[in-house]
Amino acid sequence: MTTKPRLFLALAASPLLLLTACGGGSEAASGGASGAPGTVKITLTDDGCTAEPTSVTAGARTFEVVNEGASSVTEGELVNSGGRIVGERENLTPGLKGTFSLTLDAGDYTVQCPNAATESSKFTVTGAAASASGTADPLFAAATQGYQDYVEAQVADLVTATSAFTAAVQAGDVEKAKSLYGPARVPYERIEPVAESFGDLDPLIDARIADVEDPSTWGGFHRIEQALWVDGTTAGMTPVAQELDANVAKLAELVQTTTYQPADLANGASGLLDEVAKSKVTGEEEAYSHLDLLDFAANVDGARKAFDLLTPALQVTDPDLVTTLTTQFDTVTGALAPYQQGDTYALYTTLTPDQVRELATAVDALAEPLSTVSGKVVGAADQ
Amino acid sequence: MSASRPSRRGVLTGAAVVGAAGVGVGVSALAGRDTATTATAAAGAASTVAFHGARQAGIVTPAQDSLVFAALDVTSRNPADLADVLQRWSEATATMATGVPVGGPGGLGGAPGEPPQDTGEAHELPAANLTVTLGYGPSLFDERFGLAERRPANLEELPALPGEQLDPTKCGGDLCLQACADDPQVAFHAIRNLVRIGRGVVTVRWMQLGFGRTSTTSSTQATPRNLMGFKDGTANLRAEDTADLDRFVWVGGEGSPAVDQEWMRGGTYLVARRIRMLIESWDRASLHEQERVIGRAKVSGAPLSGTKEFDALDLAKTSATGKAAIDVAAHVRLAAPETNGGMRMLRRGYSYTDGLDLATGQLDAGLFFIVFGNDPASQFVAVQRKLGAKDALTEYLKHTGSAIFACPPGISAGGSWGEGLFT
Numbered sequence: 001m002t003t004k005p006r007l008f009l010a011l012a013a014s015p016l017l018l019l020t021a022c023g024g025g026s027e028a029a030s031g032g033a034s035g036a037p038g039t040v041k042i043t044l045t046d047d048g049c050t051a052e053p054t055s056v057t058a059g060a061r062t063f064e065v066v067n068e069g070a071s072s073v074t075e076g077e078l079v080n081s082g083g084r085i086v087g088e089r090e091n092l093t094p095g096l097k098g099t100f101s102l103t104l105d106a107g108d109y110t111v112q113c114p115n116a117a118t119e120s121s122k123f124t125v126t127g128a129a130a131s132a133s134g135t136a137d138p139l140f141a142a143a144t145q146g147y148q149d150y151v152e153a154q155v156a157d158l159v160t161a162t163s164a165f166t167a168a169v170q171a172g173d174v175e176k177a178k179s180l181y182g183p184a185r186v187p188y189e190r191i192e193p194v195a196e197s198f199g200d201l202d203p204l205i206d207a208r209i210a211d212v213e214d215p216s217t218w219g220g221f222h223r224i225e226q227a228l229w230v231d232g233t234t235a236g237m238t239p240v241a242q243e244l245d246a247n248v249a250k251l252a253e254l255v256q257t258t259t260y261q262p263a264d265l266a267n268g269a270s271g272l273l274d275e276v277a278k279s280k281v282t283g284e285e286e287a288y289s290h291l292d293l294l295d296f297a298a299n300v301d302g303a304r305k306a307f308d309l310l311t312p313a314l315q316v317t318d319p320d321l322v323t324t325l326t327t328q329f330d331t332v333t334g335a336l337a338p339y340q341q342g343d344t345y346a347l348y349t350t351l352t353p354d355q356v357r358e359l360a361t362a363v364d365a366l367a368e369p370l371s372t373v374s375g376k377v378v379g380a381a382d383q
Numbered sequence: 384m385s386a387s388r389p390s391r392r393g394v395l396t397g398a399a400v401v402g403a404a405g406v407g408v409g410v411s412a413l414a415g416r417d418t419a420t421t422a423t424a425a426a427g428a429a430s431t432v433a434f435h436g437a438r439q440a441g442i443v444t445p446a447q448d449s450l451v452f453a454a455l456d457v458t459s460r461n462p463a464d465l466a467d468v469l470q471r472w473s474e475a476t477a478t479m480a481t482g483v484p485v486g487g488p489g490g491l492g493g494a495p496g497e498p499p500q501d502t503g504e505a506h507e508l509p510a511a512n513l514t515v516t517l518g519y520g521p522s523l524f525d526e527r528f529g530l531a532e533r534r535p536a537n538l539e540e541l542p543a544l545p546g547e548q549l550d551p552t553k554c555g556g557d558l559c560l561q562a563c564a565d566d567p568q569v570a571f572h573a574i575r576n577l578v579r580i581g582r583g584v585v586t587v588r589w590m591q592l593g594f595g596r597t598s599t600t601s602s603t604q605a606t607p608r609n610l611m612g613f614k615d616g617t618a619n620l621r622a623e624d625t626a627d628l629d630r631f632v633w634v635g636g637e638g639s640p641a642v643d644q645e646w647m648r649g650g651t652y653l654v655a656r657r658i659r660m661l662i663e664s665w666d667r668a669s670l671h672e673q674e675r676v677i678g679r680a681k682v683s684g685a686p687l688s689g690t691k692e693f694d695a696l697d698l699a700k701t702s703a704t705g706k707a708a709i710d711v712a713a714h715v716r717l718a719a720p721e722t723n724g725g726m727r728m729l730r731r732g733y734s735y736t737d738g739l740d741l742a743t744g745q746l747d748a749g750l751f752f753i754v755f756g757n758d759p760a761s762q763f764v765a766v767q768r769k770l771g772a773k774d775a776l777t778e779y780l781k782h783t784g785s786a787i788f789a790c791p792p793g794i795s796a797g798g799s800w801g802e803g804l805f806t
Contacts, residue, residue: 328583365584376497
């Protein structure tokens, strides 16, 4: 489902965009094309969709998508030769039309209309060879590089903070270890989906007792958390602390050579929100220290980072979605803000059921539109 | 009345009879390319209720077997967001009512990298006479959306009433969605998808699943039994009683109270009450006590003043000893139009259970009572005030949830539920 509040906003002009005439709103289709110079009309019918004209020269173009009575088709897309949607209009019920604008590079494209008898037709852009100005490709490249840098930086922080934490554990200083536990959790929680992509590494670092087959083999952050908060002692924790350091070091090594697809960023952001909904907002993650909101905020930070990096590219293909997600991210951040206390957050156990529900609702409201991002970026279909 | 009544399931020719009241059988006109979908739509055509029309479906529609009722709150502060959700709800419901997935025949699939538009659990099930009925709660008309001036005078929070012990988590709501279908999975699918569409703008405040209709809303239907084991709704208003529907149910109907908000013309008010039955106590009551309390014979449904289910109540009838045949505190006496100035209303409730009352180990079950009328204060409120104080049945009941909603009129194809209120 694509959530598109039909807000009539003047979109921020990006260098890649002509100002769109219509911020996602649809209007009743009048007969005939609007005929503005440079406008390509895409007509949707139950039989298929065609562009008029079928070939244009490279440059700025506005596409007008018109549903002329198609009952099974409500969406028109322009797809580049790499199979990525570079512009689309959705939710066009019979009689509605909508527009999108972009700067086109030369190449073979297709006009697509899911659910029609014939779902695609050819569209050609002639003229200058592809430049870096026209498609979202360089934007995606910048996003994935930015994410790689972010992950490496977070893991570097994780190594530093974890070794401070484990040093206190090995020194037998319970209070100091407790104070250093939260700061070590934050960088991990921000990039958790990346850690999860390395098979056993995430369970070794971050398993809760309910996640392990044999409790006698249980290690990682939460094993030490239990010792500190429940047993009030670091007795027997030295090997667990050393193993945690080793696993975090392994993670640091692995991320040096890991590259990401745009869909990894999108799916990672979605995954972080699912983490929040499943175990943070329920108070299950930090069952002994009750620092769940700290993890919650870190998960949201990580998701927001991925989204921010994808924003320039998404702004080209789906500016409405950017607006929606920005609003919902702000709502979640705003909902968390009252619980922030310096570098940490209020304990989960101090929340009332109504406060928990408000947070959970905000997370669900964000997670729903966020789940549609991966479909908008290259490589999603190959996952 | 004919003695041979159709069975509860599967006979829906009655829907055609009530076309005059804005409900008819709609046949899917979908030009689906997906043969499976097309076949499903064709097979389900006999079990569809038109979504579009002068009145909302799900009011005088012959009561389906299952209910999923959701009360929602609007979390956004932007009226445009709400209007947009109402528009998308209208589109999705029109689609689902024909047995087609949200987003059209392709709504189940789509891009591998995106979540499917439709959640999928109703695929290959017939439309099962799905109806979704929308209502606006009084709280929607506060300062948030600038709708204060548009609140109908009849849409007031219900006053405290005798016999209630309300749970605040099962009361109120800015909006309601009443989904009814002959298959509980179809009804749930509808609510689930609508909630999903609204996510970020609305949240569910409370929800109630109902199984088994407890009312008859068409003369084509046999009278069902509620969880007390009694026939319920024998004297209910019916789709065929068009003059009484105009007078008592539809806003602006012939003989109805004056219309103060034009956007409500053709609509009605919905009162929902979650009425827990104290099942264990009831089951310990003797047959005589049960019949005295209700005022009808348990097996036949006949009033205690008569011999057959549809015999008119004779409230004056006494036995040889001078005792009233229908007890002075009997439920049917106190609820009858004859003792309420001729006032009638359209009941459309469902049996419910929510498992156990953990505090006592007793069954949490009863009647999710839904009633439609154009003047709730003189209808439900007036009757319940009397029942709560005098009705012998009150001893076995506890009203635990309560809400009132204004249901706007129906919409035509391409329209939006919110059009009357937001334009």
